[in-house]
Amino acid sequence: PNGGFRCRSTHPTISTKFEFEDYLQHLNQAKIFAFNLETNIEIIGISFALQGQEAVYIPLAHDYLNAPPQLSLAALKNLLEDPNKLKIGYNFKQQAHVLASYGIELQGIAFDTMLESYVLDSTAKEDDSSAYEAIAGKGKKQLTFNQIEIDTAADYATKKLNNILQIHQELWAKLDAKLLKIYQQIEQPLISVLKRMEAYGVKIDAKLLYDYSEELAKSMHTIETQAYALAGTEFNLNSPKQLQTILFEKLNLPILKKTPKKQPSTAVEVLEELAIDYPLPKLILEYRSLSKLKSTYTDSLAQQINPKTQRVHTSYQQAVTATGRLSSIQPNLQNIPIRTAQGRKIRQAFIAPSGYSLLAADYSQIELRIMAHLSEDEKLLAAFRNNEDIHKATAAEVFEVAIEEVNFEQRRSAKAVNFGLIYGMQAFGLAKQLGIKRQEAQTYIDKYFARYPSVKNYMEQIREIAKQQGYVETIFGRRLYIPEIKSRNPQRRQYAERTAINAPMQGSAADLIKMAMVKMDKDMKMIMQVHDELVFEVAKDRVEEAKSKIIETMTTVAELLVPLVVEVGVGDNWDEAH
DSSP: OOOOOOOOOOSBBOOOOHHHHHHHHHHHHHHHEEEEESSSSSSSEEEEEEEOOOOOOSSOOOOOOTOOOOOGGGGGGHHHOOTTTTEESSSSSHHHHHHTTTTTOOOEEEEEEEHHHHHHOOOOOOOOHHOOOOHHHHGGGGOOOGGGGHHHHHHHHHHHHHHHHHHHHEEEEEEHHHHHHHIIIIIHHHHHHHHHHHHHOEEHHHHHHHHHHHHHHHHHHHHHHHHHHTTTTTOOOOOOOOOIIIIIISSSOOOOOOOOTTOOOOOOHHHHHTTOOOOOHHHHHHHHHHHHHHIIIIIIIHHBOTTTEEOOEEESSSSSTTTSSEEEEEEOOSSSSSSSSSHHHHHHHHBOOOOOOEEEEETHHHHHHHHHHHOOOHHHHHHHHHHHHHHHHHHHHHHHGGGGOHHHHHHHHHHHHHHHHTTTOOOHHHHHHHHHHHHHHHHHHHHHHHHOOHHHHHHHHHHHHHHSSSSEEEEHHHHHHHOGGOOSHHHHHHHHHHHHHHHHHHHHHHHHHHHHHSSSSSTSSSEEEETEEEEEEEEEGGGHHHHHHHHHHSSSSOOOOOOOOEEEESBHHHHHOO
């Protein structure tokens, strides 16, 4: 049901207890209604809309001079907690968090226009309306919602809700059967899963982070001293201007690239190339990476521990990435480097409380498995079905040796080819990554496609599909729009073509893990989601039972042409569990 709302004008503010009780009766009889909270930090008011009626505004906490008596949020508790009353609104996860702080557990979330829009087109950007500034002013003098006169607030809030309703009807009419399934079976049930995870949070060892921060500061100081020695003078390592002077005027290093202002560039890729032959750019890169870890994680994570819960509570953004992946902010837990010793050290600060373990479950080589499924390449399918080491299997094909004779270097090269091609990598990129000549890299790619012809066919087909319809799809029917696929700029077009190849894989992997999260037993304390990995907090005496439950859920959530494999690790901290 989409609610079939029509508009009939009524007075937009409910200001007396009598009107409130009368309106509550109407709400209690309705099967479906729309609502939206107006907040600053607290809930200041709430607007509702019933079938066939204009929205109304209920003031709860306006406290300007001579403001009339306000109504009570507590009276709405049963209504908002009733799972049988379907709710229409915008960004319900955020509203659920706010209501939870008032002891109200929002249920019956049915239609969230933010997610309806996201499922329809994940690249569409919202119009960031300045309607609020029109009623509250700008900058330092901007009023908070509780200071705004009720008539003005009501006009603003009811217009907003009427707009949400109108958008819901327009979007709902556009969702076809596949997209409807993505919305109803993945995105909508995920709201409450993410809300639970965010509210529960992750335990962090603040002392370990503080100590590590000091260690990083010392390492940075050492690098500074070495850099001064190489440069023959002291300079600010964070200043691109001073770095330009040192590298290109004082040391006469080759200028590889210029900025739009025609200055020699000190961008990361330039420094990486110079670092192959010169020691100072290498030190600068080390310094930058330590500095980023320090500012992003060791300094700020500990400061984000909630004093009440003693945990860090990230926020998962459900409608941001083009491919359907979740992203995490305040703090971002998804970008902690995995392969570096420094990144692992930060993961050690994510700990289990006493009597518990952390359990990390990771989909193994998920995008390669999805590639096998989508391309239906016989050799690739066989390698996964026979549980072979896929990089060794590829190496055996590309280097034409028996699988048991594949050496470490050959496997490394094959791994780079396997993953590189998923991201549409060309010979130039592969050569750079493996430190080999471009010609040799091209030979690897040609051999790969000769051995896995269906992969090549799939890539060519998907580029064509993207050009024809402007989007590609995941295995489950999520649409991934690729706006630049017809760009006149060749670089942008090539990038869009690479995206077209990778998006169905990344998007299908995102769908799979979201489906697993929705299907996961509510008893499981899921505390983090990082790309293809889920992290749980499990009582020590329940680890084995939890392990088999998690593996069962993650491997059976969908049936592909190859088996889904999940690797599980257990430990007292996230690094040990990885």
